Amino acid sequence: MKIGIIGAGQLGRMLALAGYPLGLRFVFVDADEDAPGAQVGRIIHGRFDDPAALAALAASVDVVTFDVENVPQAAAAAVAAKVPFYPPPEALGAGQDRCDEKRLFRSLGIPTAPFEPVDSQQALVAAAERIGLPAILKTRRLGYDGRGQKRLETPADLDGAFAALGGVPAILEGFVRFERELSLIGVRGLDGRTAFWPLAENVHVDGILRQSRAPWEDARLQSQAERHVGALLDRFDYVGVLTVEFFLADGTLLANEMAPRVHNSGHWTIEGAVTSQFENHVRAILGLPLGSTAPTGHAAMVNFIGRLPALAEALEIDGAHFHDYGKTARPHRKLGHCTVVRATQAERDAALESLLALT
C-alpha cells in the first residue's frame, strides 16, 4: 500500500518512518525537494495547493493524508474526490479558522476562554471592553508556533493593534491564567473505534513547544479530556489522529486549539507508548486495527529549536532517543527533539534536566 502525504516536514517524515516497518511506501508533495520527508521517501515537487502536484499524488497512492494544517480545504476536497483522504477535509477546514474552531468547541460543550471575532479596530475596542484585559489578539487564520498573535495588557496596547496584525480577520481571546498546559491526542479508526494516549503536560516558550512530559496522571482530567476529544472525533466521523491543546485553570480544561494531525506534544509516544501517534495514524487511515496507546514508562521530550546539540553529547545521556529532522538551522525553527523514558516520574524529571541542559 502507498500513502500520499501533503507536506514533507518532520511530521511526514516520522509518519513514513513509522509506516515502513508495516511494509508501506510513501510519496510526499512538497516545494522543498530536500524536505525532512523527502529525505526518506519519494517526493512530488509542488506547493500544498498545486493542482497538478496533488493530482499526480492522488493518481499514485492508495490514500492521502497531510502533515500541515494549512492545506486549503478546497484543495483537500479535490483530492478527496479522487482517492480516500483522511482526516476529513471538513475537520481540516474547521481548525483553520480560530473563531470557527472555538465556536465548534462551544457547540460540543467543550469549555474555552472567552472570545470574540474582531474585524476592525472599533470591534477590537468593543471586544476588549466585554472580555477585559489582558487578552490575546490573534489572526483567525494561518497562525502557528506563536506567530500572528499579540498580547494586549493595557488599554494603550489596543492602539493600532488590529492594523499591526495586518488588518486581517482576527479573534480576541481572554487571557487564561492557567496552571498548566495539557494536550490530549486521540485517534479514530475507519470502523469508528477510538483510542487516547495519556495526557501530556507541555511547556511553551515564546509560543513554541519546548518540552512535554507524559503521562500526566490525573484520572479525572484524563476522562474530561477524552470526552472532549471524543466528541470532536465523532462530530467529523474522523479518521486518524487528532490533537487538542488545553489550558488547565481552576481544575477545568479549556480547549485552546485543535490540530487535525499528529502533534509535537505526542512525539514522546514513539518510545514512550506501545504504539506511537505516527503508527496509529497510519493504521487508522488504512483501516487497520489501532494499537495500544498505553505508556511504556514516564517520558520526557525536549524540542531543539534553532540549534541542534552535538549528537555525541546528546547520546551520552542514558536512554536518550534523538530525532534530527534533517532541516537547515534557522532561528525559532524546530530542528529535532530528544525523548527519554524512565521507570518513575522522579527519574524522568531528573533526565529531563539533562535534556534541557543540551538546549
Added chain:
Amino acid sequence: MKIGIIGAGQLGRMLALAGYPLGLRFVFVDADEDAPGAQVGRIIHGRFDDPAALAALAASVDVVTFDVENVPQAAAAAVAAKVPFYPPPEALGAGQDRCDEKRLFRSLGIPTAPFEPVDSQQALVAAAERIGLPAILKTRRLGYDGRGQKRLETPADLDGAFAALGGVPAILEGFVRFERELSLIGVRGLDGRTAFWPLAENVHVDGILRQSRAPWEDARLQSQAERHVGALLDRFDYVGVLTVEFFLADGTLLANEMAPRVHNSGHWTIEGAVTSQFENHVRAILGLPLGSTAPTGHAAMVNFIGRLPALAEALEIDGAHFHDYGKTARPHRKLGHCTVVRATQAERDAALESLLALT
C-alpha cells in the same frame, strides 16, 4: 553524515530506519533496485563485489558497512582503503570459512563441537571415524539458513556425501545434542568500549530461525557468553555489532557460528531493548557513544518465512510490532517478523503463542 551499506536486504533496511532519526542518510549497493533497503534509501545498482559500484559508494559516503557477510574480503579491503569500513574486513573474512571460524573460536578459548576439515570423500570417512556419528557435513563457505549442509546419521549416509555437497571444501562437525540454542549480540565502539544485549533463546526449524525469546535470564551463561564475544571483539579491534550463536550442552556454551553484523536473533531489540542492535551498530561505526542495551521487558520475536500473515490479523494482537521487509514471497524466504514485549515471562510466552498462530 552518510552511511554506505553493501547489501540492501532487510538488515540494511532496518539499519537505515534506525539511523534516520539520528539525521543520517543511507546509500546502498545492491543488484536489486527494489530490495528492502532500496525502498527506504538511495541505491547504487551493482553486485556486492562490483568494483565500479563499490568505488561509487566509497566516493559518496563517510563510512561503509555491510548487511551481508558474503561480501568478498578483497572487495571489502578495497573499499576500506578509501573510506572507513566497519566491521573490519578481517572479521568479515574470518566468518566466511566455517573451518577458520571454528579454529578462531578455539584459539580464543571458546568451546566448539568437535570438527575437522574435509577435502575429499576419503577425508570425510576418516573424520567421521574420529568424530563419530551423527555429524553434520557443511560447505566451508557460503552456507546460510541451513543451506549447504547435510546430516549424516549412519555410515551408509557417508556414501557420496562429499560429492553431494558439490565436492567443495567442507567441514565435518560433531552433532551436538543441545538443550537450547542461545545467541549473544555484542557491540564495540570506535573507542573500544563494549556493550552486550541479554542472551536470546532461539528456535530454528529446517535451519532457519523461527523464533527468539529474550532476555534469557541466566547470569552465569550471560557472563560466559560475554567473555566469549568480548574476546572476539577485542581480537579484531572490532567496530560495530557482532553476533555469536551458541549451543547450550551440559551447562556449557559451544560456539556454533559468528556473524559480523546485526542478526535476526536480535530483531527483538528494536522494541525490547532501550537501544536496538541497529541503532548501536550505526552509533559504533560513527564513533558515537553506545546506547543502553538494557531490556525494556520480556520480548518474543517470530519470523514470517515464505508467507506473510494478513497485516490486519497481526495487528489485532495487543502490542504486536510488525515488520514487513517489502520482499516478494518465495518459499523459505524471510519476509518479515513480529515482536511483542510484555512485563513478565509468562505473559510474553502467551503472546508468543498468538504470534506463532499467525505463521
